[in-house]
Structure formats: structure tokens, C-alpha cells
Amino acid sequence: xxxxxxxxxxxxxxxxxxxxxxxxxxxxxxxxxxxxxxxxxxxxxxxxxxxxxxxxxxxxxxxxxxxxxxxxxxxxxxxxxxxxxxxxxxxxxxxxxxxxxxxxxxxxxxxxxxxxxxxxxxxxxxxxxxxxxxxxxxxxxxxxxxxxxxxxxxxxxxxxxxxxxxxxxxxxxxxxxxxxxxxxxxxxxxxxxxxxxxxxxxxxxxxxxxxxxxxxxxxxxxxxxxxxxxxxxxxxxxxxxxxxxxxxxxxxxxxxxxxxxxxxxxxxxxxxxxxxxxxxxxxxxxxxxxxxxxxxxxxxxxxxxxxxxxxxxxxxxxxxxxxxxxxxxxxxxxxxxxxxxxxxxxxxxxxxxxxxxxxxxxxxxxxxxxxx
Amino acid sequence: xxxxxxxxxxxxxxxxxxxxxxxxxxxxxxxxxxxxxxxxxxxxxxxxxxxxxxxxxxxxxxxxxxxxxxxxxxxxxxxxxxxxxxxxxxxxxxxxxxxxxxxxxxxxxxxxxxxxxxxxxxxxxxxxxxxxxxxxxxxxxxxxxxxxxxxxxxxxxxxxxxxxxxxxxxxxxxxxxxxxxxxxxxxxxxxxxxxxxxxxxxxxxxxxxxxxxxxxxxxxxxxxxxxxxxxxxxxxxxxxxxxxxxxxxxxxxxxxxxxxxxxxxxxxxxxxxxxxxxxxxxxxxxxxxxxxxxxxxxxxxxxxxxxxxxxxxxxxxxxxxxxxxxxxxxxxxxxxxxxxxxxxxxxxxxxxxxxxxxxxxxxxxxxxxxxxxxxxxxxxxxxxxxxxxxxxxxxxxxxxxxxxxxxxxxxxxxxxxxxxxxxxxxxxxxxxxxxxxxxxxxxxxxxxxxxxxxxxxxxxxxxxxxxxxxxxxxxxxxxxxxxxxxxxxxxxxxxxxxxxxxxxxxxxxxxxxxxxxxxxxxxxxxxxxxxxxxxxxxxxxxxxxxxxxxxxxxxxxxxxxxxxxxxxxxxxxxxxxxxxxxxxxxxxxxxxxxxxxxxxxxxxxxxxxxxxxxxxxxxxx
Numbered sequence: 001x002x003x004x005x006x007x008x009x010x011x012x013x014x015x016x017x018x019x020x021x022x023x024x025x026x027x028x029x030x031x032x033x034x035x036x037x038x039x040x041x042x043x044x045x046x047x048x049x050x051x052x053x054x055x056x057x058x059x060x061x062x063x064x065x066x067x068x069x070x071x072x073x074x075x076x077x078x079x080x081x082x083x084x085x086x087x088x089x090x091x092x093x094x095x096x097x098x099x100x101x102x103x104x105x106x107x108x109x110x111x112x113x114x115x116x117x118x119x120x121x122x123x124x125x126x127x128x129x130x131x132x133x134x135x136x137x138x139x140x141x142x143x144x145x146x147x148x149x150x151x152x153x154x155x156x157x158x159x160x161x162x163x164x165x166x167x168x169x170x171x172x173x174x175x176x177x178x179x180x181x182x183x184x185x186x187x188x189x190x191x192x193x194x195x196x197x198x199x200x201x202x203x204x205x206x207x208x209x210x211x212x213x214x215x216x217x218x219x220x221x222x223x224x225x226x227x228x229x230x231x232x233x234x235x236x237x238x239x240x241x242x243x244x245x246x247x248x249x250x251x252x253x254x255x256x257x258x259x260x261x262x263x264x265x266x267x268x269x270x271x272x273x274x275x276x277x278x279x280x281x282x283x284x285x286x287x288x289x290x291x292x293x294x295x296x297x298x299x300x301x302x303x304x305x306x307x308x309x310x311x312x313x314x315x316x317x318x319x320x321x322x323x324x325x326x327x328x329x330x331x332x333x334x335x336x337x338x339x340x341x342x343x344x345x346x347x348x349x350x351x352x353x354x355x356x357x358x359x360x361x362x363x364x365x366x367x368x369x370x371x372x
Numbered sequence: 373x374x375x376x377x378x379x380x381x382x383x384x385x386x387x388x389x390x391x392x393x394x395x396x397x398x399x400x401x402x403x404x405x406x407x408x409x410x411x412x413x414x415x416x417x418x419x420x421x422x423x424x425x426x427x428x429x430x431x432x433x434x435x436x437x438x439x440x441x442x443x444x445x446x447x448x449x450x451x452x453x454x455x456x457x458x459x460x461x462x463x464x465x466x467x468x469x470x471x472x473x474x475x476x477x478x479x480x481x482x483x484x485x486x487x488x489x490x491x492x493x494x495x496x497x498x499x500x501x502x503x504x505x506x507x508x509x510x511x512x513x514x515x516x517x518x519x520x521x522x523x524x525x526x527x528x529x530x531x532x533x534x535x536x537x538x539x540x541x542x543x544x545x546x547x548x549x550x551x552x553x554x555x556x557x558x559x560x561x562x563x564x565x566x567x568x569x570x571x572x573x574x575x576x577x578x579x580x581x582x583x584x585x586x587x588x589x590x591x592x593x594x595x596x597x598x599x600x601x602x603x604x605x606x607x608x609x610x611x612x613x614x615x616x617x618x619x620x621x622x623x624x625x626x627x628x629x630x631x632x633x634x635x636x637x638x639x640x641x642x643x644x645x646x647x648x649x650x651x652x653x654x655x656x657x658x659x660x661x662x663x664x665x666x667x668x669x670x671x672x673x674x675x676x677x678x679x680x681x682x683x684x685x686x687x688x689x690x691x692x693x694x695x696x697x698x699x700x701x702x703x704x705x706x707x708x709x710x711x712x713x714x715x716x717x718x719x720x721x722x723x724x725x726x727x728x729x730x731x732x733x734x735x736x737x738x739x740x741x742x743x744x745x746x747x748x749x750x751x752x753x754x755x756x757x758x759x760x761x762x763x764x765x766x767x768x769x770x771x772x773x774x775x776x777x778x779x780x781x782x783x784x785x786x787x788x789x790x791x792x793x794x795x796x797x798x799x800x801x802x803x804x805x806x807x808x809x810x811x812x813x814x815x816x817x818x819x820x821x822x823x824x825x826x827x828x829x830x831x832x833x834x835x836x837x838x839x840x841x842x843x844x845x846x847x848x849x850x851x852x853x854x855x856x857x858x859x860x861x862x863x864x865x866x867x868x869x870x871x872x873x874x875x876x877x878x879x880x881x882x883x884x885x886x887x888x889x890x891x892x893x894x895x896x897x898x899x900x901x902x903x904x905x906x907x908x909x910x911x912x913x914x915x916x917x918x919x920x921x922x923x924x925x926x927x928x929x930x931x932x933x934x935x936x937x938x939x940x941x942x943x944x945x946x947x948x949x950x951x952x953x954x955x956x957x958x959x960x961x962x963x964x965x966x967x968x969x970x971x972x973x974x975x976x977x978x979x980x981x982x983x984x985x986x987x988x989x990x991x992x993x
Contacts, residue, residue, distance in 0.1 A: 136379055180383050242405040242413025256417055276417075280406040287395050287402075294391045302377060302384050310380065314387065325394045332401050 012367035017296035021359045024289050024344035025053060025352075032347045034252050035266040035273045045266070045347065052349030056356030063360030067368060072308055075129035082122040085115040086157045103161055114350040116158065116166040121357055123154055123170055124177070124315035131181035132308040139184035147178070164213065165338035169322055171195070176318025177311050180301065216337040220330065230337055233263050237331045241275030248279030266347040268339055271331045286345075290324050300366045309365040316358045425494045425587065428563070429580030430526040432607030434540060434570060436616040437657070437867060443540055443571075446529035449502045449522055451510065452495035455485050457519040466517060473506060474499045495521060500671075527671050536619050538661045538693035539612070539798065539865055541569020542670040567670075568691065570612065570865065572799050577869055580607035608877075609870040613655035621977040622646040622658035625955070628985065629970035630662060633938070633960035635987075640935050641966075644957040645694040645844040648974060651852035651943055651952050653882040654861030656796070658974070659845075663690040696796060699804040699841035700956055703927035704761045704910075704963065704993055705941040706836025708898060709850060711758055713784035714769045715894040719776070722897040724754040728764035734771050735827050741767055744928075744993035758901035759909035761926065761992045763835050770834025774827045781830060782808045787888040788850050789860045790842060795885060796863045804846055807839035815839075835993075837930060844954045847941045849885075852952035854898055855923065855943030858890035899923050903946045906968075911940070913988030914968025920979050921946035924971065926963030928993040935959035936993075940967035944975055951978055964990025 032049045036042045071078075089103030105112045130150050134143060151174045159167040175191070202209055203217065212230070219230040240256035249255070254276035257265050262272050274282050294317055301313035320343050327342040329335030341351045405413065434443040451474050457463050471478045476498050484496040507522050514520075528543060546563045566575035583604030588597050626646050633641035648658040669678050682691050692698065702709075714720035730748030733740045743749065743763040749756070757765030773781040785791060791806030805811070809825035816822040832838030845863060853860040862885040868876035902923035906915040910926040924942025931937055938960035943952040953974050955967040969986040976983035 176387065179387060180380060182380075182383070238405070239413050239416045241402070242409055243417035244406055245410035245414060246407055275402070275406065280402055280410075283402045283406065284399065287399055291391070291395055294395075295388075298384060298388055298391070301387075302380070307380075317387065317391070321391055321394060325398060328398050329401075332398075332405060334397075334401055 012363075014296055014300060014363060014366045016292060017300070017359060017362055017366070020289055020292035020296055021344070021356070024293060025356075027286060027289065028345040028352075029053070030251070031270055031274050031345055032266055034277060035257065035270050036347065037252055039266070048349060049347055049352070052352040053356075055349065056353040059353060059357035060360035060363075063357055064363035064367070066364055068309055068312060068361065068364040069306070069368070071125050072129045072132070075126055078122050079126050082119055082126055082154055083157065085119045085122065086154060086161070088115045089161065103163060113353075114348070116161075116163055117350040117354040118357070119154070119158070120166070120169060120173065120319055121354060121361065124173055124312055124319065124361075127151070127174060127177050128308050128311035128315060131177055131311055132306070134181065136182040136307055138178070138182050138187075144183070144187055147183070162209075162213075163339075164209075164217075165326075165340040168326070168338065169319060169340065172322030173315045173318045176321070177315045180310055180314040181307070218336065220333045220336050223333070233269075234330075234333055234337065236262055237269055237272040238333055240272040241332055244276040244279040244282075246280050248275075248277050248282055251277050253277060267341060268327065268346065269331055270346050271328050271342055274345070275331070287324075287328075290320070290343075294321055297362055300362050300369075303369045304365050305369050309368070313362055313365050316362060319358070320355075425585050427583035427585055427601075427604045428525075429582055429604035430606045431528070431543065431564070431571075431580060432578040433609040434578075435609060435611045435870075436614050436619075437612060437655075438615060439611065440616050441531050442536060442612065442614070442616065444529050444531060445526035447524050448500050448527050449504075449507050450497050450500045450525040451502050451506075452497050452521045452523055453481065453485065454495040454519040454521070458485060460518060462518075466520070470498070470517060470520060473509065474502060495519075495523075497525070500525060500527060528667070530667055532616055532620070534664055534666050535616060535623065536614055536659070537569075537664050537667050538691075538695070539569055539614060539656075539659050540667065541571040541573075541799075542567055542667050543571045543575075544670050544674065568800075569693070569798060570610070573797050574610055574866065574869075577610060578607040581605040609874075611867040611870065611876070612865050613650070613653075613657060613867045614659070614865060615657050618648055618974065618977060619658040619660065622648060622660040622974050623662075623664070625970040625973035626660045626662045626957075628973065629938075629955065629957050629960060629966050632969065632985075632987070633957055633966045636961050636965060638935050638959055638961040638966070641957055641960040643688045643694060644955070644960065645698065646970065646974065647695045647844045647848040647954045648978070649848045649852045649861075649863060649952045651856040651949050652861070654849065654852070654863045654885075655867065655882075656845075656863055656865045657951065657978075659693070659695045659865070661692070661694040663688050665690040693798065693800065694956075695844045696794075696798055696801040697843075699802050699843050700937055700939075700958075701838070701840055701929045701931065702836040702842045702847055702941075703929035703937070703939055704836055705847060705925045705927035705939045705954075706840065706842070707758055707761060707766050707834075708854065708902060708925050708941075709785060709788070709790075710766050710769055710781065710834045710836075711754070711901065712854070712890065712894060712898055713773070713781050714754075715897060716784060716888075716890065717773075717776075717780045719772045719780075720754050720769050722754060722893075726752050726754070726757060726762075726765045726768055728752050728762050730764075732764045732767050734767055735831065739828060741828075741831065743767075744991070755897065755901045755904065758898075758925065759904035761905070761910045763993065766834040767831050770831035771827060773834065774830035779808050781833060782806050784888070785840075787886060788853055789886045790846055790850065794843075794845055794849055794863050796845060797866050801845075802843060804843055805839060805841040807833060812839070836927060844956050847939075847956075848952045848954035851924075851941045851943050851954065853886075853888070853890075854895060854902075855949030855952055857892070858888060858895060859884050860886035860888070899946055902942070906942070910964045910990060910992040911968050913990060914940070914964055914972055914986055916986075916988075918972060918975070919981055920944055920975060922972075922975060923949070924968070926968055926990065926992065928962045928964075928990075930993070931959075936961055938966040939963045940971045942971055942975075945979070951975070962990040962992065964988065964992060966990075 033046055036045045088105050105115050138144060155167050155170045203214060215225055216230045219225045219234055223231050225231055240262055256262060256276050257273040262269050265273050297313050297317040301310045304310040323340050323343050326335050326340050330337045341348055343355050430445050433441050436442050467478055467481055471481055481498055510517060510522050543564050544567045546565045566572035584602045585598055586600040588599050626644050630641050644662050646660040650657055665682055681687055728743050728749035730743055730746045731740050749760055749762045752762050785806045791804055793801050793803045812825050813823045829838055833840050849860055849863055862883040864880050866880050869878040871877040902925055903921055905911045906922045906924045911924055915922055922942050922944040923946040927939030929937040938957040940963050941954040943949045953971045955970045957966050960966040965988050973983055
């Protein structure tokens with residue numbers, strides 16, 4: 001570190017980021033408490049949520065104190081670790097699958113974590129190391145092909161799990177990083193076309209997706225589709241949020257969320273509980289906090305001392321933005337239903353630890369923004 | 373550094389813009405839903421008249437090795453009452469009439485209706501197994517009994533009565549503790565889950581999947597129609613390794629042995645266990661434990677008085693499966709283990725010769741120990757030591773092990789699986805104990821004067837006394853290993869899980885749990901000695917006239933403050949072994965006269981031999 005480097009602790013910490021993260025974690029804890037209130041395993045689940053928060057502080061502090069520039073040297077091993085994480089649920093004796101797609105790493109019958117969550121962070125680091133090599137300009141078609149290859153490998157691996165939601169998160173992360181990494185605009189247009197064709201094929205061909213998965217994807221376009229399954233869930237979620245009105249029915253008071261109308265109300269559909277209980281005001285507060293988080297990520301990206309750091313921050317920003325938009329969007333019928341948790345809000349320790357680790361990564365980039 | 377930031381300025385601006393547009397879009401949508409259309413959605417929520425109730429799935433059946441059902445389901449008629457009755461003006465009249473009709477007190481009915489721990493709309497079961505006359509009365513007078521329904525439900529049925537009750541276990545209403553278990557997150561109060569035995573071990577397999585009924589209700593909560601229904605999926609059937617015929621004989625032999633013990637004056641004998649293993653696979657062919665219980669008392673919730681009786685000390689804990697949950701000093705049955713350890717570690721040999729004076733003073737005059745035969749066996753070989761169960765021979769071997777200071781006897785015992793769980797697929801297994809210096813120090817950590825491992829500790833262990841503890845299952849699995857060439861198989865009771873078509877989807881294959889690498893010559897020496905024990909030694913009375921060669925050993929364990937515990941362990945046929953059997957009778961007296969005949973009774977069935985009650989005497993230990 002040069003002499004013009006970091007002087008004080010306050011200078012190293014990004015208070016906007018920390019405040020947003022703390023506020024979001026507190027808000028999330030409140031909502032998990034409320035959403036699990038009627039459940040029989042309430043105490044155990046709430047305890048697990050708090051343990052997840054505490055566990056997340058370790059990577060937050062650890063990554064925050066480490067030098068992100070060193071991560072680049074590990075890109076190769078990290079790539080292998082990423083591939084292993086993604087395929088681990090498929091390894092006999094290690095994997096377990098819940099509700100179709102959510103894959104778990106399991107050892108001796110004991111669920112450890114969802115490997116797709118930390119995989120997102122590994123993907124960001126690996127991609128950042130790779131994109132940074134192009135020094136901010138990717139317009140040769142050979143370079144573009146190479147980049148596409150790097151992205152396609154993990155995405156395809158995760159899609160065959162099948163975990164469509166996480167696959168989309170990976171694509172969103174890649175897009176955000178490529179934007180900062182200098183992919184020529186015409187390639188974004190090509191990517192969009194390829195994406196639309198791919199989705200069209202996925203839906204049209206009988207093989208790759210199960211009928212229920214298609215229902216979940218398409219029900220937001222056509223609510224009458226699968227009225228007893230996904231359509232029912234979506235309708236109930238919309239009624240919950242809409243009936244919250246301006247100020248909501250009060251914490252713990254929603255009839256929709258208390259009468260078990262909303263499936264997965266403590267995980268994927270936690271926003272429906274928030275919308276019903278805290279109303280538009282609660283939603284504005286939450287989105288305001290998310291905006292603060294994303295703004296902090298953007299400011300860190302712009303102040304990074306090098307492209308590698310800027311790309312990491314941009315990747316995290318894209319990851320969170322996509323998950324927020326997809327998750328809230330699905331509860332209000334704007335987006336297809338996929339099993340993507342709402343950052344800092346949904347019950348689930350794997351995601352919580354991953355998000356807090358992401359905050360740590362941002363802190364590392366921020367605290368080393370000085371010097372050459 | 374600044375150059376790259378300037379170069380990227382436009383891109384950051386684009387990224388920021390995307391964030392704003394997307395979050396703005398969400399806010400706009402929420403504004404439209406919550407503020408503009410809030411009232412309309414609120415009305416929909418108010419009007420939300422769909423309720424969901426679950427439909428219980430029947431539990432899977434449990435079959436014996438030959439496909440005979442040991443546990444199955446019996447359809448019964450149950451009378452249910454929906455909580456919506458409380459919204460009616462005439463509810464008091466209806467409940468009072470119903471109470472008299474089905475013989476359930478009014479307060480009980482009200483309590484069940486108001487329990488908030490159940491699904492709100494799920495009809496409460498008021499009584500199961502209602503007589504047909506009541507059913508037809510209720511059906512004929514249905515209009516007078518609103519919200520009352522007569523439903524078919526399934527309860528557990530035991531075609532063989534209490535046979536194998538300890539292995540099968542029982543199912544019952546889920547406990548508070550289990551409700552907190554996240555693995556059972558779908559469970560609710562009132563659910564039936566496995567509590568013991570196979571029912572608990574394979575609960576998830578047997579459980580099935582609940583169905584659901586989505587109901588439309590009116591504003592008062594009364595059901596108008598069924599909107600959608602998902603059928604429950606029955607739990608899977610499982611096949612056990614237990615053979616009902618052998619099991620039944622094992623239980624009979626256990627009961628007869630208790631009678632025989634009483635006949636011989638051991639009036640305190642009330643408990644015991646019998647285990648039969650397939651020596652090649654570790655499959656449990658029979659497992660009996662006494663005293664036993666009637667599993668049907670758990671149906672529809674066990675009464676407080678019954679539970680008290682079953683868990684009372686005076687009743688000898690009939691719910692416990694002694695074959696796996698009780699550990700005893702194995703006494704002379706352990707001499708086969710000590711002997712094999714001695715042969716393997718070359719502490720003794722087939723031809724080794726000893727002298728038994730009756731009173732053994734190998735550790736010094738002040739530490740003299742008696743052979744069970746106070747007159748002494750005189751000059752005696754190693755093999756005859758096992759045949760005659762001569763304590764002196766094993767005192768000598770034990771002392772030699774002690775002098776070598778390597779705890780080889782303990783190591784050998786552990787290498788054949790003693791001191792640790794066998795890993796059988798039954799809950800509550802205990803691991804027994806192989807005592808050593810480290811254990812003694814820890815065990816007596818508050819009594820420094822007792823912490824030292826002494827020669828007497830190893831000497832006592834060598835004859836299966838002292839602090840050594842084994843479960844009947846462990847002993848059977850050790851004898852099975854002696855019979856199958858030295859492989860300790862992991863015992864199991866599950867044979868296979870059946871799919872909906874009745875074909876096995878999962879089959880349990882044999883697993884070698886421990887391989888102590890026993891030398892073939894040593895196994896042959898042990899076999900000769902064990903066959904000698906049942907033909908000319910301490911077991912000859914029990915097996916006189918038996919056509920199948922049995923390699924077995926008697927045991928008579930001394931337990932402080934109690935009458936002697938009778939043991940017998942064996943494998944048979946000696947020349948082509950197929951089964952291992954262990955028998956223990958708590959406070960039953962001597963192994964040769966009480967436990968041995970019980971083992972013979974089981975072997976007679978296994979090998980289709982005639983059997984008649986054997987009365988013999990045994991004074992050995």
C-alpha cells in the first residue's frame with residue numbers, strides 16, 4: 001500500500017453500504033419473524049435465521065479485510081471450485097434436491113447449504129478476472145466468443161441441474177459486468193436475440209422443462225394458466241400485496257399471509273407478506289433501502305482503483321438488482337415465477353451468508369481504492 | 373487510473389439508469405396495485421373464500437421376509453365434526469345429542485373443536501371405530517347433525533397380534549418436540565408419525581404424502597363446495613428380514629425359558645431377549661424381547677394409565693427392545709472372544725495346556741479367584757477350557773494379556789465390533805462397553821483411588837465379567853462372524869422398500885462392518901471347542917439328542933444384587949453355518965439349563981427338527 005493509501009478506519013469503511021446492509025438485514029429479520037409466526041417450527045426457523053446472520057459476518061469481515069487484487073491470482077482454482085459447486089448436488093451422496101429445483105449439498109443426511117448461492121460470488125470473481133484482461137474493450141468477435149464460452153459453461157451446467165432461476169442470475173451478472181467491461185453495444189443486441197430464441201426453444205420443445213416449470217414461467221403472462229397451481233399462488237400473492245393498501249394491515253396481521261394462502265411465504269414470497277402487512281409505505285421503504293445498497297455498489301464500482309474491482313462491484317450490483325426485480329416482480333405478476341430469494345429478506349441462511357459476503361467483497365474494493 | 377474511470381463514465385451512467393428504471397418500474401406497479409387498486413384487492417381478500425384442508429395419507433404396510441403383512445391398515449369409520457358447527461345457533465343441541473350418541477363427553481368435543489393447533493377448518497375426529505348401528509343412525513338422521521360426517525379412516529392393524537412388537541414399534545400422535553423438527557415441517561398436530569422401532573426408523577418411507585382439499589366457504593366459514601382436490605399418496609410398503617414363523621418361535625422360546633427359570637427356582641426372571649441372525653448377510657431373522665406389550669393400545673392415542681404402566685420401573689420397561697437397548701456382562705459366552713483373541717495374538721494355542729486347581733492364585737494369594745468348579749479341572753487344554761468353561765484357563769490368558777500391557781484383548785474386542793453400535797436400522801441401540809485403562813480413569817474421575825487399571829480388571833474381562841457390557845445383538849453378530857469365516861456383518865431388519873406395483877425399489881445389500889482378519893486355523897480350533905461345548909461340555913444337557921451340530925457357548929453372568937443372568941450364543945450348523953442365535957434371560961439362572969434349551973427350540977424350527985421341552989441342569993458359569 002502506498003503512502004497516499006488508506007489513513008483511517010473511517011476512510012476504509014463505506015458507511016452508506018454498511019447502513020443499507022444493516023437496515024436491510026434488520027428489516028429482513030422482522031419480516032422472517034412475521035412470516036414464520038404461524039408456523040410450528042417458528043422458533044427453530046427464527047433461530048436458524050439469526051445463526052445465518054451471525055455466520056455471514058465471518059465472510060463479511062474476512063473478505064472485507066482481504067485484498068481483492070489477490071483474488072485474481074486464484075481465478076483458475078476458483079473456476080474449478082465453481083464448477084464443482086454447481087455440479088455438487090448431482091454427486092451421489094452429496095446432493096439433495098428439495099421441491100424440484102432447489103439443490104442442496106448434503107453430507108450424511110445433514111443439509112449444509114445451497115451451493116448455487118456461493119457459486120454466484122465465485123462466478124463474479126472468475127468473470128471479473130477474465131473480463132479485466134480485455135482492458136475495458138471487447139469488440140473483436142474472437143474475444144466475444146471467448147467471453148461467451150466462459151459464461152456459457154457455468155450457465156449450462158446450472159441449467160441442467162435444473163435450476164433455471166440461478167441460471168438467469170448468472171446471465172444477469174454477466175450482462176452487468178460486460179456492460180462495465182466494455183462489450184460493444186451491438187453484441188448486447190445479439191445476446192438479447194439469442195436469449196429470446198433460447199427461451200422460445202425452452203418453452204416450445206417438450207424435453208428441457210417439466211410442465212409445471214412452464215406453468216410457473218408463463219403464468220404471469222396468462223393468469224388463467226394452471227389456476228389451481230402456480231396461477232393460484234400468483235393470484236393469492238397479488239391479492240395479498242394489493243389488499244395491503246397504502247399503510248398495510250399491520251405487522252403480523254395479514255389475513256392472506258396468516259391463512260396460508262401464500263406458499264413459501266417466508267422464502268420466495270416474503271415480499272407478499274411485506275406488501276400485505278406494511279403496504280405501499282413498507283414497499284417504498286424496502287425499495288429505498290435496496291436503492292441505497294445498489295447506489296453504494298455503483299459508487300464503489302466507479303471509485304475502484306482498477307477495472308477488476310469495478311467489475312466485481314458491478315457484478316454484485318447486477319446480481320442484487322436482478323434478484324430484487326425478479327423476486328418482487330414475480331409476486332406482483334410482472335415476472336415469471338422462479339425460485340429466486342429476495343436479497344437480505346428471504347428466509348435461508350445460504351443466501352444470507354452469500355449476500356453478507358458480497359458486502360464484504362465491496363468493502364475490500366472500496367478500502368483499496370487509493371494508490372496506483 | 374483516472375483514465376479508466378473516465379473511459380467508463382458512460383457505462384456507469386447506463387448502469388445507474390438501469391437501476392433507476394427497474395426499481396421505478398416496480399414502484400409504479402406497486403403504486404398501481406396498492407394505492408390505486410388497493411380497495412378492490414382488499415375486497416378480494418375479504419372475499420377470499422378458499423380454504424385448504426389436508427387429507428391424511430395411509431401409512432405403508434410392513435411385511436415379513438415371506439411377504440406376510442406384520443403391520444397393515446384397517447379401515448374404520450370415524451365420526452368427525454367440523455369446527456364451523458360453532459357458527460350455528462343450534463350448535464349446543466347438536467353437540468349434546470352427538471355426545472350421547474358416540475359416547476364422548478361434551479367438554480372433550482369442545483376442546484377438540486377449539487384447539488388452535490390444528491388446521492382451522494379440518495374436521496376433528498371425535499371417535500374412531502364407531503359401531504355400525506351408530507354409523508347408520510347418523511347417516512339416516514344426517515340433516516339433524518349438520519357439520520357431522522362419517523368418514524373412512526385407516527388405523528394400524530397387526531395381523532399377528534403382538535408379534536415382533538419391539539421391532540415394529542408403534543406410531544402415534546406427533547409430539548411437541550417432533551413438531552419443532554424442521555425435517556417434519558409439513559407435519560401438524562394430530563399427525564400420526566412413527567415413535568419406535570421400524571415405524572420410527574422408516575417413518576419417512578412409510579409416511580406417504582398428504583392430499584389436500586381446497587374448499588370454498590361462505591362468509592360464515594361454512595363449506596359450500598370443493599374447488600380442487602389432490603389425492604393423498606399412500607406410504608410405501610416395506611419388507612423386513614424378519615421371518616414371522618421364526619419370530620413366533622423365538623418369542624415362544626423366550627416365554628418358555630422364563631417359565632423354565634421359574635421352575636428351577638429363579639422366580640425373579642421376567643425379562644430377556646433372543647436374536648437370530650443370518651450369518652452371511654447380517655439379516656435379522658428374529659428378534660424377541662421380553663416383557664412385551666400390545667401395540668394396539670397405541671391406536672387412537674394411548675391412555676394415560678397404560679402409558680404409566682408401560683413406563684413404570686416395576687413393569688421392567690416392556691417398551692424397551694432388550695436385544696439392542698440393553699447391555700449385559702456376557703459371562704462365559706465371551707470366552708470364545710477371549711479365546712480367539714488369545715489365538716490371534718498367540719497368547720495361547722490350540723494345544724496349550726493349563727492346570728486348574730479350583731482356586732487360582734495367579735495374581736497372588738491375597739487376590740485368589742475361584743473357578744466355577746471349586747474342585748478344579750486339573751490338567752486341562754485350551755480347547756477343553758472352552759468346552760468345560762474353565763475359568764482358570766481364561767484367568768491365565770487374561771493375566772497374560774495384562775502382562776503384555778498392550779490392551780490387545782480390548783483391541784480385539786473392538787475389532788469385532790464390540791463397544792460400538794452395530795449400526796442396525798433400529799432406533800435406540802446402545803453400544804455396550806469394552807473397558808480399558810483410559811475408560812476406567814475417566815469413569816472414576818472423582819475417585820482417584822479406583823482409577824488404576826489392575827490385573828484383576830483384565831482377568832475379569834477375560835471371563836466376560838467386570839465392566840464389560842454387550843447387547844444380545846452384538847453377541848449374536850460376533851458368533852455370526854465366527855461362523856461365516858470372520859466377517860462381522862452389519863445387522864439389518866429392512867430387506868426392501870416396495871414400489872406401488874409391489875416390486876422392490878430399494879433392496880438392502882449385505883455390508884461388512886468389521887473384518888478382524890481371523891485366521892482359518894483359529895476359527896477351526898474355536899469351532900471344535902464350541903461344538904465340544906454342546907456335545908460334551910456345559911451345553912450338552914441342552915442339546916442332547918439334537919441332530920444338528922451346534923457351535924455354541926453357555927454363560928452365567930453374575931450381576932451384583934441380582935440372580936444370575938443366563939446366556940447362550942451359537943452358530944449352526946457347525947459344519948455349514950447359516951444362523952447365529954443369542955439368548956439372554958435376566959435373573960434366569962444358568963446358561964446351560966435355561967438359555968441353551970431356548971436356543972435349541974429356535975434352532976429346531978430353523979432346521980425343521982422335532983422339539984420337546986428340555987429340562988436339564990447346569991452349575992457352570
